[in-house]
Amino acid sequence: MTQPEQNDSDYASIVREHGAKIYNAVYCVLGNATDAEDVTQEAFLKAFRALQGFKGEASVATWLYRIAMNAANDHLRKNKRYARMREPLEGVELKLADQSDGPFENPESAFFKKERTETIKKALAKLPAKFRPVIVLKDIEGLSYKEIGSILGISIGTVESRLFRAREMLRKELTRVSN
């Protein structure tokens, strides 16, 4: 196998292995399926171009998250969609990953689950842009403080304080909505 073929094969396995979770992280940061698709695609194409320069200082997942979070931040800055994200996200379909109870799911429980999902989604979307990636990477992707710091280029102390403040904001928002 030649070097370019080897690279292509490595790249394909990287995309297949990490594609879904990178998409999920970007989706949670942007709160919009169409944008998440575009940004994830852009991030993976950037990763393809930079693959030869990847020295393996961080894990492949950390490297990909870093590219994807930078792309998501750039996207938010360029499009100034904060205002749009603060409005109720009507008509946006949330695809739950293997969480449905299948065909036997109680309609009432499905309704409440959907409602709860929407509430959390709106609360997440109300978070300022710099707090969103921290909470997504910790509570959804389950990464460590060290990994989050490495992805976002911030210290562990900053990760901790942003996480603390983000949770406070989420808690207040969810309490407000439930009241």
Next chain:
Amino acid sequence: MGHCKKIKLAQRYADGEMAARERAVFESHAAVCGVCRAYLKEVESLKSAIGREQAANPPYLFEEKIIRLAGEMKPPRPGELFWENVGSVSRRYIPATALACLLMFFVAFAALRTDDSAATVARADIYYNFPFENHEKALLASDSESAAENLYTSLTDYSGGTDE
């Protein structure tokens, strides 16, 4: 919720960011601290709610589409990746740095101009206050003794007189 100085430790505990010994110390604190226990409970429920509810799947064959698009891309030329490697954060500072350099240039230019005008003022001062009459007399004097005397007078007049 009340306040406890160790509330941030509660967060680290809930996030599994503590070593075993630290965990044991915190657990003994949490056993007597209602604020930390309440916070732990809240963080746990928030974490599980977010983690459970927000998972989204990419569109069908999304990964294959990316692989195909990457396959159609030309390999990057050497040096082409420079701007990509600079990073979005660093790129953001480039215009600000350029502006700062430009400002520094203007400040330095203005300072030089000020020095220049100070020198002009000094030259004008010499021109208007210098006692040319005596100086001319010195130049016109036939004998060297009176020339020296006139020149001395002109210089002492200009410098405000000599010490007696």
